[in-house]
Amino acid sequence: MQKKKKYIIQDAPFVIPTTDGKVIKEHFGNASQGNSQISIAHMVAPAGWSEPFQTPEFEEYTFIIKGKKQFIIDGEEIVLEAGQSIKIEKNTRVQYSNPFTEPCVYLAICLPAFSINLVNREGE
Template identity: 75%
Template sequence: MIKFHIQRSPFVVPTTDGKLIEEHFGNATDNSEISVAHMVAPAKWSEPFQTPEFEEYTYIIKGRKQFIIENQKIILEAGESIKIEKNTRVQYSNPFDEPCEYIAICKPAFHIDLVHREE
């Protein structure tokens, strides 16, 4: 029995907003219980508020990322990380002039039906 899995071909999630999402583990790749994704949010990027049914951990590799969590604005820089509890209203954005590269981990694994984005 093999005790490990090396991911050399992450699933690139199709997007229309210029954001790169490479899922290494998760529902799109191997039905893992968690999802692990490498992301690059372009400058001036944002998405609607959402209230996900999963915990989300974010580690910033390069640039900065803005979070509005329950009406509190937080800005993380390279080398910083955050854990956001499930069922928390949050908006993710990169209002800055440079891209933001980061790793996101969701538990349970990301699934669009669990995000609950606002219109």
């Protein structure tokens, strides 16, 4: 009888289809494994990218690997650069964008996992 492994190596993340040029590779979460507890995704936001304002029903942690990303949180504009991170509480109105000239590479971790049904994007 083979012993069950107590770890998972993810080398084939689920690529979330997008229409805005953003690359989303979910390593763990709803789309990749049906895990609604946490999602971990590697993201690349192209220069000039932005999303509508949203009020997610999950906490979102963002760690910037390369480039810069802009956040508008309750009317306050914040710009993070490589090596910086942020935690945004659930039920907080936020807009994510990359108004800069270089792509932004970052990790996004959501608790509970990202779900289109929990993101509450304005205008959708």
